[in-house]
Amino acid sequence: MNSLPKELFTNLDNSISEFCGYEKNEVETEILEIFTEKEKTTKLQNENGYLFLSKTPFYAEKGGQVSDRGWINKEDNLAQVQDVKLVNNKFHLHKVSVKGILRVGEKVMAKIDIDRRRKIACNHSSTHLLNSALHLVLGSEIQQDGSYLDNKILRLDFNHENNLSKEEIIAVENQVEEWIKKGYPCQINYETYEQALNRKALAFFTEKYENIVRTVQFGDFSLELCGGTHVNNSSEIGDFLITKQEKKGKNNLRLEAIATQETVNNYLQEKITTANKEVEKAKDEYNKYKEKLPNEEFASLLKSFPLKISKDNYRKLNLAENLLINFKQWKKKLEKKLIEEKINLYSSLPLRNHSEFFYLIYEFKNEKGDFLKVLAEKYCQLYNPILIIFFSKSTKKNNYLFLVTISKDLSRTKKINTQTIANQITKLYNGKFGGNDLLAQGFINTEKIEIEEELKKTLFKK
Numbered sequence: 001m002n003s004l005p006k007e008l009f010t011n012l013d014n015s016i017s018e019f020c021g022y023e024k025n026e027v028e029t030e031i032l033e034i035f036t037e038k039e040k041t042t043k044l045q046n047e048n049g050y051l052f053l054s055k056t057p058f059y060a061e062k063g064g065q066v067s068d069r070g071w072i073n074k075e076d077n078l079a080q081v082q083d084v085k086l087v088n089n090k091f092h093l094h095k096v097s098v099k100g101i102l103r104v105g106e107k108v109m110a111k112i113d114i115d116r117r118r119k120i121a122c123n124h125s126s127t128h129l130l131n132s133a134l135h136l137v138l139g140s141e142i143q144q145d146g147s148y149l150d151n152k153i154l155r156l157d158f159n160h161e162n163n164l165s166k167e168e169i170i171a172v173e174n175q176v177e178e179w180i181k182k183g184y185p186c187q188i189n190y191e192t193y194e195q196a197l198n199r200k201a202l203a204f205f206t207e208k209y210e211n212i213v214r215t216v217q218f219g220d221f222s223l224e225l226c227g228g229t230h231v232n233n234s235s236e237i238g239d240f241l242i243t244k245q246e247k248k249g250k251n252n253l254r255l256e257a258i259a260t261q262e263t264v265n266n267y268l269q270e271k272i273t274t275a276n277k278e279v280e281k282a283k284d285e286y287n288k289y290k291e292k293l294p295n296e297e298f299a300s301l302l303k304s305f306p307l308k309i310s311k312d313n314y315r316k317l318n319l320a321e322n323l324l325i326n327f328k329q330w331k332k333k334l335e336k337k338l339i340e341e342k343i344n345l346y347s348s349l350p351l352r353n354h355s356e357f358f359y360l361i362y363e364f365k366n367e368k369g370d371f372l373k374v375l376a377e378k379y380c381q382l383y384n385p386i387l388i389i390f391f392s393k394s395t396k397k398n399n400y401l402f403l404v405t406i407s408k409d410l411s412r413t414k415k416i417n418t419q420t421i422a423n424q425i426t427k428l429y430n431g432k433f434g435g436n437d438l439l440a441q442g443f444i445n446t447e448k449i450e451i452e453e454e455l456k457k458t459l460f461k462k
């Protein structure tokens with residue numbers, strides 16, 4: 001929409017697009033101008049384009065608030081309104097997708113999506129309340145630097161060097177919630193810019209205002225110059241929750257929040273349920289192995305779960321994070337322990353003697369590479385010099401992973417090279433490998449191996 005050439009709109013009649021969206025959700029109006037992406041036209045038929053109306057209830061994107069969406073129709077000919085922008089700062093340009101046909105000069109009904117508007121209004125009024133609460137909690141030097149809001153979230157940027165503490169966030173939320181609960185009517189006034197400033201209305205000093213300005217007021221704590229759409233009473237907002245904070249440059253902080261009971265409830269439900277599920281998974285695994293490796297700290301952290309859905313518990317979600325960190329550390333220790341135990345099971349594999357070194361060739365079932373590596377290291381320490389070739393048959397995939405390693409002393413003699421052996425194995429059985437002169441690992445695609453015989457023929461024949 002931003003890419004539309006400006007010269008398209010040079011001759012717009014000053015009488016078009018009177019905005020009546022503060023009072024009305026729908027209005028009978030007339031199509032005054034129609035445009036495609038490239039040119040002025042007289043109709044749109046089953047295609048996308050742009051409409052100007054004599055009157056419109058559609059709020060155009062401005063002051064951080066997104067535009068309304070909705071419908072424009074004449075009987076069954078229907079235009080979906082996807083976006084509305086202000087052209088030359090005053091004309092409402094409706095981006096539409098038309099089913100049927102709409103022509104210049106036709107009388108049509110224009111109707112906004114009321115539910116979406118209601119959510120946007122809740123978020124806009126919440127932004128004002130949040131701004132005031134920040135002034136109360138953090139101090140009057142707080143200056144809004146920008147905002148954005150749609151039907152899902154609201155964002156407010158302001159000057160603040162550090163992240164807010166947990167206590168500050170709760171204080172701000174509690175203040176906003178109190179104003180929502182007490183139910184303050186939203187008072188809209190039109191007054192001169194000077195009158196508004198005398199009443200200490202908050203304004204963007206970078207913005208140019210007309211002589212008569214619109215002010216939006218809740219109680220005696222919130223007064224802003226604002227052209228946006230709002231609730232009639234702060235109680236309509238229902239609920240409010242700060243969901244995120246983020247540094248914006250060196251001196252600014254961005255808060256993201258949500259409003260309305262439905263949105264807040266859904267959000268809490270999703271976050272807490274996800275955390276509970278993750279904790280439950282960790283708990284199951286812990287219970288399976290707790291006799292092998294008890295962890296009292298983890299067990300005591302588990303006692304707070306599952307968390308019930310509530311704002312207080314949302315603020316305690318770092319408990320779940322701590323618990324999962326603790327669980328990960330425990331699991332690492334457990335894996336190490338399990339490997340050690342298993343290594344003991346394989347402490348007397350059949351070692352062979354070559355004239356100059358030991359060698360060990362062994363076939364496992366469904367063992368992972370990590371385990372084979374640790375076991376091989378152990379044998380390298382105990383028997384030196386040694387060549388080790390391990391295979392592990394995967395019963396699922398019908399292939400083998402393998403590992404070839406030699407002790408350092410054997411590598412120094414340069415008589416045996418792991419990559420040469422790995423290369424031989426992958427040639428015999430169609431596979432791939434990677435590694436270095438001390439250790440090579442790979443896969444081969446075969447159901448059965450007779451590697452020892454093969455190797456004896458080539459490697460050990462001298």
Ligand SMILES: [Zn+2]
Nearest residue numbers: 224226227228
């Ligand atoms: Zn506003």
